[in-house]
Amino acid sequence: MVTKTEERELNQLENQVENGGGGVWEYLCLVRKLKVRRSELVLKHGLFILNDSGKRSALGPDEWTLYEQVAIAAMDCQSLAVAQNCIKVLQKKFPESKRVGKLEALLLEAKGMWEEAEKAYSILLEDNPLDQVIHKRKVAMAKAQGKPSLAIEHLNKYLEVFMADHDAWRELAEIYVSLQMYKQAAFCYEELILSNPTLPLYHLAYAEVLYTIGGHENLIAARKYYASTIDLTGGKSTRALFGICLCGSAIAQLSRGRNKEDKDVAAPELQSLAASALEKEYKQKAPAKLSLLSSALRSMKL
């Protein structure tokens, strides 16, 4: 994940570059280092450097890295001709290179020629069966073709070996959620929480999945995770505040029939506090909708 200082630096460079100041090469290097996805800008400015032969030779050996970066950005923006040109140049320079082979397969994928791309990736995998990037491309292809179950299969196989890759777990969780396989998604989010226990994003996602699965225990757990999100974000997460209110009302609904022996009284005021925090935030940010909010909250207080 990108840290705040890095993000600030990135935005600063971006503004500088867009407004005609210098610093294009630093911007491109930073984008490459942080692996952020700014394909349009990379394409525009990278192409500008590459087309100018003076600037190109000034780069020295980094020229080829720039070609690679621009090729990928071009494929992301669907300028396949540009990408083809870059790859041709790279192919001439590095004829038998695996890295260029990956780019070629990526181009096939971008053109939508799924079988050829599949074949190309299998050949690359034979040489190097433990290449993480290629495995991930296969998953992406399955997803793009609209075969989420195939994507899940590939991802599971990938995770059997590379089980510490939290990006992969996150992707798997999202695919499960899109397929409504919530229990499996909950498992994935647990893995994510284990890898990064203080990241509120994961707590929030886990809480939402638990809330969606439903059931008394899960609702109580969901409420706890919404609370931890609030704690980790200092009360700023509106979604978590809403989550607490909804959980509270859902729990109350469920336990209306039962006797309240085991009522979760760890934090009895949490719901009302969340409601008031919500009202305060709406007053600040969207005062027009405040009345909607108040009526919704009132209807939840069963």
Next chain:
Amino acid sequence: MAEDLVLDTAIRDWVLIPLSVVMVLIGILRYFVSKLMLSSPSPDAKILKEGQVIIRARNLKAGANFIPLRSFRSRRLYFSNEENGLLHVPKGQGTNPQAQMFSDPNMAMDMMKKNLSMIIPQTLTFAWVNFFFSGFVAAKIPFPLTQRFRSMLQNGIDLSTVDVSYVSSRSWYFLNLFGLRGLFSLILGDENAIDDTQRMMQMGGLGFDASKNLGAEKDGLDMIQHDWALPRFEQRAESVLRKLVK
């Protein structure tokens, strides 16, 4: 007997400086040669998986209190199950890293190359120093030393009355050997600032002893008591919100 010997400035010009320059150049040469000879390591699937398993087990240990009890228990079982748990290494099969190292031809070649690339320049330089630069006092160390260092530092000088602070060029060689790391980090960039001392340390540590690590992680996991931290979070969230709402 603290007489001050006056050392010829020619010694400085023709001994100390050339010796340092030569050692720096040899270091740079070695760096480039090692880059040329670098065989791309083909990662072993089994070792890679074990490494990842260990990372995941460590994460489980670290974050155990953040997930519900049932999930923690099922994961712990998955890892340390007696039959097919990930961390369980059956007693007979613990991969002996030494044997593995020597039987795997690639790794053996790599180790040999690393060792050779270190031993040969050192030996040659040392012989060169001894041949050309022995038999005279090369420098004076600014702080006093005891007599025990005499044999180490004054090797070519056969006078026992000379103060131990006056050392031969062999000690200057050793000083350079251990001290040029800073210079290399300036010249070659911070990651490549490995000089001989670190290489020697690398020679010592033989390999990734996976089986012991797995066993250690398994024990660590078995020992954990799960204490679900989330209820505490609820109260903390309450106080955060209270402060916010005020």
